[in-house]
Amino acid sequence: MDELEGFYAAALARCPGMGGSRVRALCEALGGGRAAWTAEAEAWREAVPKLPERAVQSALAMRREQPDYPEQLAELCLQKEIRLITIWQSEYPIILKEIFEPPAVLYVRGTPVGDALRCALVGARQMTGYGEAVATELGEKLAAAGLTVVSGGARGIDTCSHKGALRSARAGHGRTVAVLGCGVDVAYPASNRRLFEAILETGGALVSEYVPGTQPLPAFFPARNRIIAGLAQGTVVVEAAQRSGSLITAELALSSGRDVYAVPGSIFSPKSEGCHKLLQQGAKLVQRPADVLEDFGLAEPPASHRSRELPPEQQRVWQVLSFEHPLTLDEIVESLPDGEVSTLAFTLLQMEMEGLVQENERHAYRRMDRQ
Numbered sequence: 001m002d003e004l005e006g007f008y009a010a011a012l013a014r015c016p017g018m019g020g021s022r023v024r025a026l027c028e029a030l031g032g033g034r035a036a037w038t039a040e041a042e043a044w045r046e047a048v049p050k051l052p053e054r055a056v057q058s059a060l061a062m063r064r065e066q067p068d069y070p071e072q073l074a075e076l077c078l079q080k081e082i083r084l085i086t087i088w089q090s091e092y093p094i095i096l097k098e099i100f101e102p103p104a105v106l107y108v109r110g111t112p113v114g115d116a117l118r119c120a121l122v123g124a125r126q127m128t129g130y131g132e133a134v135a136t137e138l139g140e141k142l143a144a145a146g147l148t149v150v151s152g153g154a155r156g157i158d159t160c161s162h163k164g165a166l167r168s169a170r171a172g173h174g175r176t177v178a179v180l181g182c183g184v185d186v187a188y189p190a191s192n193r194r195l196f197e198a199i200l201e202t203g204g205a206l207v208s209e210y211v212p213g214t215q216p217l218p219a220f221f222p223a224r225n226r227i228i229a230g231l232a233q234g235t236v237v238v239e240a241a242q243r244s245g246s247l248i249t250a251e252l253a254l255s256s257g258r259d260v261y262a263v264p265g266s267i268f269s270p271k272s273e274g275c276h277k278l279l280q281q282g283a284k285l286v287q288r289p290a291d292v293l294e295d296f297g298l299a300e301p302p303a304s305h306r307s308r309e310l311p312p313e314q315q316r317v318w319q320v321l322s323f324e325h326p327l328t329l330d331e332i333v334e335s336l337p338d339g340e341v342s343t344l345a346f347t348l349l350q351m352e353m354e355g356l357v358q359e360n361e362r363h364a365y366r367r368m369d370r371q
Helices: 005-013 020-030 033-038 041-047 053-065 069-079 094-098 129-144 157-169 190-201 220-231 245-255 270-280 290-296 312-320 329-333 344-353
Strands: 083-086 105-110 118-122 148-151 175-179 205-208 234-237 259-262 357-359 364-367
Touching (some): 005 069, 118 245, 129 364, 234 245, 245 259
């Protein structure tokens, strides 16, 4: 195959109105990406009778204004170590082809997605401490059992799901994939730049249908959600309001015949209303990782336990901390003897480096296991 074939298809896919199915139809009808890119407008109209005129005109304009765009895109991807995978290649996930409007091309940084057992974890950006604890534990335990954890790289539940999975990935179990609503070379949110680097370092991947350099726009995220749901055999919603992108992801998973799971929460929490709605509609209730893993034919990994006694100063901090409810420095200070307050920051740093505690975006700390 011509090494530039995919980039001609990618050039067409960038044109407004040229959805994945239309790009696929043009390339298959006209003999490949290069042939489709260079064809006359009338050939496009004949190949795809319902092709919108705005798509035709936008493609003509791009070809006229940037005739070397496919070659320039190929060079850009080479420079940034970004892999382009088309829907015709074996590396393209078979399961993703089954959704409505699968992307004709994927841009991938890291290890190509391939075909593997994958589970999506999604939820609220503005999460509670409960949601943070659940997402982190699910991410870690699902990855430890060998699953690839898929999420959207956003703040909140997405970030915790990735971080949990990374704990297992660093130990050689599972991996995590972030599907972005921007280019794979764009760190959004910027606070997750280090997270994305860690995903790549542990054999994971960043995936997007948007060309490198594309900045995030609100309209991109619902489209991104179909890829999250499409890559996974099952989708778990940890926390979600009545109207949220997470519910859109769940609905897309259902429409593709995938399993949907929901984590129950407090009946007084608006963050759990979406999950409860899913449960009323027949989603499987998740109380522990095994509730998901059994559907994948996998066993839950043994519970982690501290293998050694902690030094006295760490033990006292450990007893103050909670698995479910992160505590700020001030809240921890209130429960410690006066003499240990001055060394608290150092003690917490030691415990964080040893994987005993985790600091969240609000600079609050929680235990990393329930024991």
